[in-house]
Amino acid sequence: MLAADFEVARREFSVRVDLQVPPGERVALLGRSGAGKTTTVEALAGLLRLTRGEIRLGERQLSSASFPIADLPPGRRGVGLLRQDPGLFPHLTVLQNIGYAPGADPAAARVAGERLGLGALLGARPRGLSGGEAQRVSLARALQTKVDLLCLDEPFNSLDRPLGLELLEVLRRELEDSATSAILVTHQLEEAQAFAQRLAVLHRGEILQVGHPRELVLRPASREVAELVGYRGWLSSGAQTMALHPDRVYPVGAEDGGEISARVLGMVPQGARIELELEAEGRWRGRFRCRSDRSATIGELMWFAAPGAPIFPTAEEPGTALRGG
Amino acid sequence: MAMHGAGVRVSTGAALVGALIVWVALLGPFITLLAHLTPASVVSALSQPGAFQPLLTSVTASLVALAVILLLGTPLAYLMARGRLPFLRIWEAGVILPLLTPPLVIGLLLIFMVGPATPIGAALSHLNLTASDTFFALVVAEIYESVPFYVLGAMAAFATVDPALEQAAALLGDGPWRTWRRVTVPLAAPGLANALAVTWARAMGAFGAVLIIAYHPFGLPMQIWVTLQETGLSSALPYALVLLVVALPLPVAAYIWSAHARRRL
Numbered sequence: 081m082l083a084a085d086f087e088v089a090r091r092e093f094s095v096r097v098d099l100q101v102p103p104g105e106r107v108a109l110l111g112r113s114g115a116g117k118t119t120t121v122e123a124l125a126g127l128l129r130l131t132r133g134e135i136r137l138g139e140r141q142l143s144s145a146s147f148p149i150a151d152l153p154p155g156r157r158g159v160g161l162l163r164q165d166p167g168l169f170p171h172l173t174v175l176q177n178i179g180y181a182p183g184a185d186p187a188a189a190r191v192a193g194e195r196l197g198l199g200a201l202l203g204a205r206p207r208g209l210s211g212g213e214a215q216r217v218s219l220a221r222a223l224q225t226k227v228d229l230l231c232l233d234e235p236f237n238s239l240d241r242p243l244g245l246e247l248l249e250v251l252r253r254e255l256e257d258s259a260t261s262a263i264l265v266t267h268q269l270e271e272a273q274a275f276a277q278r279l280a281v282l283h284r285g286e287i288l289q290v291g292h293p294r295e296l297v298l299r300p301a302s303r304e305v306a307e308l309v310g311y312r313g314w315l316s317s318g319a320q321t322m323a324l325h326p327d328r329v330y331p332v333g334a335e336d337g338g339e340i341s342a343r344v345l346g347m348v349p350q351g352a353r354i355e356l357e358l359e360a361e362g363r364w365r366g367r368f369r370c371r372s373d374r375s376a377t378i379g380e381l382m383w384f385a386a387p388g389a390p391i392f393p394t395a396e397e398p399g400t401a402l403r404g405g
Numbered sequence: 406m407a408m409h410g411a412g413v414r415v416s417t418g419a420a421l422v423g424a425l426i427v428w429v430a431l432l433g434p435f436i437t438l439l440a441h442l443t444p445a446s447v448v449s450a451l452s453q454p455g456a457f458q459p460l461l462t463s464v465t466a467s468l469v470a471l472a473v474i475l476l477l478g479t480p481l482a483y484l485m486a487r488g489r490l491p492f493l494r495i496w497e498a499g500v501i502l503p504l505l506t507p508p509l510v511i512g513l514l515l516i517f518m519v520g521p522a523t524p525i526g527a528a529l530s531h532l533n534l535t536a537s538d539t540f541f542a543l544v545v546a547e548i549y550e551s552v553p554f555y556v557l558g559a560m561a562a563f564a565t566v567d568p569a570l571e572q573a574a575a576l577l578g579d580g581p582w583r584t585w586r587r588v589t590v591p592l593a594a595p596g597l598a599n600a601l602a603v604t605w606a607r608a609m610g611a612f613g614a615v616l617i618i619a620y621h622p623f624g625l626p627m628q629i630w631v632t633l634q635e636t637g638l639s640s641a642l643p644y645a646l647v648l649l650v651v652a653l654p655l656p657v658a659a660y661i662w663s664a665h666a667r668r669r670l
Binding site for chain 1: 569570572573574575576577578579580581583587588591592669670
């Protein structure tokens with residue numbers, strides 16, 4: 081069980097994390113660039129010092145702000161870290177790279193390499209490998225290293241998407257088989273959903289919400305979470321903002337279960353969608369880009385299906401308020 | 406276009422000729438050496454009684470100097486390359502200073518620092534060491550003359566090792582020492598070998614400081630100097646050849662090996 085409750089100071093803001101991960105559970109840390117995701121996993125891996133709090137894994141204390149000299153060094157924490165840069169050792173062969181960890185079994189390293197389709201490359205040096213091959217070597221190497229928690233810092237983001245998702249799936253199965261906990265850092269919701277049982281949303285160094293991926297999509301706790309899980313339309317009534325998800329809110333006939341009626345104030349076609357400026361229920365105003373089979377006319381009253389559209393207090397600083405797209 | 410092409414060709418040709426002149430000029434002394442030596446003169450010089458003693462002295466003193474430099478200079482070079490020392494510029498200045506100081510001056514200053522009449526000299530005498538006209542003094546002089554070449558070269562070699570790789574090794578379970586041994590040194594090895602080779606050549610050829618604090622025992626450079634003084638140019642030349650033959654193969658081998666090793670990385 082990982083029990084992390086800590087703070088790491090950064091230039092603009094501190095990253096504050098309070099997260100528990102039971103053995104074998106896979107968690108995704110979702111957030112924009114600069115939200116503090118990498119800082120979080122680097123602190124877990126022992127690459128950063130804490131400014132407050134502590135990190136425990138099972139019975140062991142890995143890091144503590146009050147007694148940092150006793151922090152366990154990266155290699156002795158039982159925490160692995162797989163990054164976007166595969167970090168292969170250029171002077172060693174692929175096989176030697178895979179079996180690099182002290183105590184790794186060379187025979188197992190060979191099997192691991194072959195399982196990931198690297199059989200023909202085991203004697204090669206990393207220099208000539210493609211990005212996908214290098215990342216597979218890195219993945220095999222991480223899996224050969226016995227850890228209780230594997231942190232994944234957007235490891236496959238530099239690869240093309242199908243390959244990245246395929247490797248993530250390989251990784252997910254391996255982790256499941258070995259009942260190893262994992263934390264995946266990502267800014268892609270689909271990736272997080274495919275990989276993790278639980279999702280934690282990080283925004284400007286704060287964990288805003290933790291929960292099942294579906295729960296977060298249906299019931300985001302705040303506007304920031306809503307934005308991260310794909311809500312793109314914002315209708316404001318002044319004090320409150322209603323969030324509209326382009327895949328969950330769409331025009332219907334009044335008799336087909338329309339829940340929200342809205343007057344069209346403006347309309348701009350955008351690709352296969354249309355961006356509408358709406359006034360809903362006489363008080364919600366804003367823009368929303370939605371799927372539509374038909375065009376709309378200005379002044380027309382449209383009905384929308386909008387199951388459980390979440391409503392938040394309007395942000396004090398309307399930095400991203402009322403925008404479409 | 407044609408004029409322009411011709412212009413480029415002419416200037417390329419001129420640059421080539423210039424480069425060739427510089428190359429021949431640099432190689433000139435070595436060509437002259439070979440031209441002025443006869444096999445008979447080499448044999449006769451080396452068959453003198455005690456002729457090999459200076460060679461032996463030079464080789465052993467340089468080996469000891471090299472070991473000391475390697476042992477003390479390597480951690481310093483690594484820490485400097487990683488910026489782990491406070492006031493890095495001051496450390497760098499300290500390393501470069503012996504390089505900028507004429508060796509003769511280094512020798513003079515060493516007399517004042519470690520000579521028998523100094524506190525350090527007194528401390529050394531408790532260890533039965535004297536830093537004047539001894540094998541120990543020869544080693545000290547060689548170290549001062551050659552250590553900057555190693556530290557600066559090793560620093561450059563360590564700087565080429567990506568710290569992210571050291572971090573990757575640490576994350577995979579290596580402690581600092583194992584990381585250093587398994588990742589840092591192998592990756593820096595080509596550069597380290599070059600640095601070591603240059604240092605060896607400098608130590609073998611050390612003369613200025615040696616002349617002041619270690620006139621005895623004769624190493625090869627002193628032997629050349631003394632022979633030149635006593636019997637003239639032609640009898641000194643064979644020793645010059647011996648010095649080159651002993652001092653140069655290691656640097657050349659290191660250069661070839663490191664070029665080969667770099668290609669593999």
